[in-house]
Amino acid sequence: MTVVPGTFANFVAGAQAVVTTAETVVATTKAISSPYPGAIFAVEFGIDFLTGAGTTGVIWRIRQGSLTGTAVLTTPTIAAAASTQLPRAYLATVDGSQAEVASAVYVLTVAPVAATGNGSATNAFSRVTQTG
Numbered sequence: 088m089t090v091v092p093g094t095f096a097n098f099v100a101g102a103q104a105v106v107t108t109a110e111t112v113v114a115t116t117k118a119i120s121s122p123y124p125g126a127i128f129a130v131e132f133g134i135d136f137l138t139g140a141g142t143t144g145v146i147w148r149i150r151q152g153s154l155t156g157t158a159v160l161t162t163p164t165i166a167a168a169a170s171t172q173l174p175r176a177y178l179a180t181v182d183g184s185q186a187e188v189a190s191a192v193y194v195l196t197v198a199p200v201a202a203t204g205n206g207s208a209t210n211a212f213s214r215v216t217q218t219g
Contacts (some may be wrong), residue, residue: 093125093173098187100126101161102207102208102209103207103208103209103211104205104206104207105136105139105197105199105205105206105207105208106205107139107199107202107203107204108198108199108200108201108202108207109198110146110148110154110196110197110198111154111196111197111198111208111214112133112153112154112194112195112196113136113172113190113195113196113197113211114132114134114194114195114208114211114212114213115193115194115195115213116130116192116193116194116213116215117192118191118192119190119191119192119215119217120190120191121185121186121191122196122217124185124186125170125183125184125185126165126179126180126183126185126217127183127217127218127219128181128182128183128185128191128193128215128216128217128218129180129181129216129218130149130159130160130179130180130182130193130213130214130215131177131179131213131214131215131216132149132176132177132178132179132195132211132212132213133175133176133177133178133210133212133213134175134176134195134197134208134209134210134211135172135173135175135176135207135208135209135210135211135212135213136172136173136176136197136206136207136209137170137171137172137173137206137207137208137209138167138168138169138170138173138199138202138206139169139170139172139202139203139204139205139206140169140170140198140202140203140204140209141169141201141203141204142167142168142169142170142171142199142200142201142202142204142206143166143167143169143200143201143202144165144166144167144196144199144200145164145165145166145167145173145197145198145199145200145218146162146163146164146165146198146200147160147161147162147165147176147178147195147196147197148160148161148162148195148196148197148198149178149180149193149194149195149196150193150196151182151184151185151191151192151193152191152192152193152194153194154194154196156194157184159180159184159193160178160179160180162178164200167203169204170204172201180194181218183219189216193213193215195211195213199211203216
C-alpha cells in the first residue's frame, strides 16, 4: 500500500532490540510513490533509545530502502552513556535522489559505539512528505 505524501507513515510502540555494535534498522516508513526521477522527499523520524552496557555513543542513519541502502543522512558519533535512556532523537533530511518507483521506503538505523550489551529502541514514528 502506498501512503499519500505528508501522512504519518508508521508508528511502532513496541521495543526493537539493538544487538551490541551492529547497525540495526529500528524504524521503517510505509511505501511512498516517487512520481518522477529526482522527486524531493522530506523524511522525518523520531525514536526513543535505551543504550546497552558499555555504550559510549550512537550513530544514526537514514537510508533508502534497507540496511544496505544508500545513506541520505549520517550523524557524527553522538556521545551517550551506557545503560541510559537517551532524550528522544528527532532526525530529518531531504532526499532528491530516488528513481521513479511505485513504492520507495526509508529506514532509520542506529549503530551503538563500544556497546557490550544490547540496546532497545521504542516509540518510533516516521513521516515522508513530497516537497518537489
